[in-house]
Amino acid sequence: MIAGLDPVNVAAFLGAGLLLNLTPGSDVMFASASGLAGGPRAGIAAALGVALGGLLHTALAAAGLAALLVASPLAFDAVRWLGAGYLLFLAVKYWRAGPAQGVAGTAGLGRAIRRGFVTNALNPKVALFVLAFLPQLTDPATGPVWQQILVLGLLFSTTGFFVTAGYGALAGVAGKALGQATGWMGKVAAVIFGLLALRLVVE
Known part of the structure; x- marks a missing residue:
């Protein structure tokens, strides 16, 4: 067992997480918009930033800080x-x-990573999801709960990265094929970011 986690539960968790990640959500939309505007590498970089933001929420949940955020x-x-x-x-x-x-270059990719990280880090609904989902799969009798939450969060963010990066890369390829140099893909990305902002406020 890893950190006291039941391998069967971990396998079921990974399967459920993969299905969840495959369903286009805010993370996928953000990486796809980044790919449309900046190309495949930008989409992948944005996905990495999103995954790192997810790890931050996992760390906050393991430390008990996410509960304070949700409670306030x-x-x-x-x-x-x-x-x-x-x-x-x-x-x-x-x-x-x-x-x-x-x-x-590394500057542009670093900017995409940073934007993905900040966007996910400033989404309290991710903290709510992590806090509601991950602790259910832990067992205090088999080891420290915080360690189990960290392992589960790492696994979820890793699988989520590959799925989201795939969407981002495909969107980047599509953006180039549709004539990225015309500037229209940037406009499309802007609309998607605006819709994500609206979604974050109204939901």
């Missing part, structure tokens, strides 16, 4: 509005940008 409506709303504001900032930035030139 004021803090929850503050983080939610910050996340929506950041997405709107990206929407305006992409809308005003000129024809897409793709993401070249």
Whole structure:
């Protein structure tokens, strides 16, 4: 057993997590928009940032801080509005940008990673999901719960990265095929970021 986790439960968890990741959600939409605007590598980089943001939420849950966030409506709303504001900032930035030139070099990829991380880190609904889902699969009798949460979160973020990166890469390929240099893919990405901001606020 890893960190006291039942291998059967872990396998079932990975299967459920994979199905969940395959269903397009906010993470997939963000990586896909990044890929459309910046190419396949940008989509993959954004997916990595999203995965790192998920690991942050896992660490907060393991430390018990996520419970404090969820228990405080004021803090929850503050983080939610910050996340929506950041997405709107990206929407305006992409809308005003000129024809897409793709993401070249480590600076551009680092920017995509950072944006994916910040977007996911400022989504309190991810914290709520992690807090509600992962502890159910832990067993205090077999080892420290915080270690089990960290392992489960790492596994979920890893599988989620590959799925989300696949969507981001495919969107990047499609963006190039549709004429990324015309600048229209940046506009499409801007609309997607705006919709994600709206979704974060109203749901």
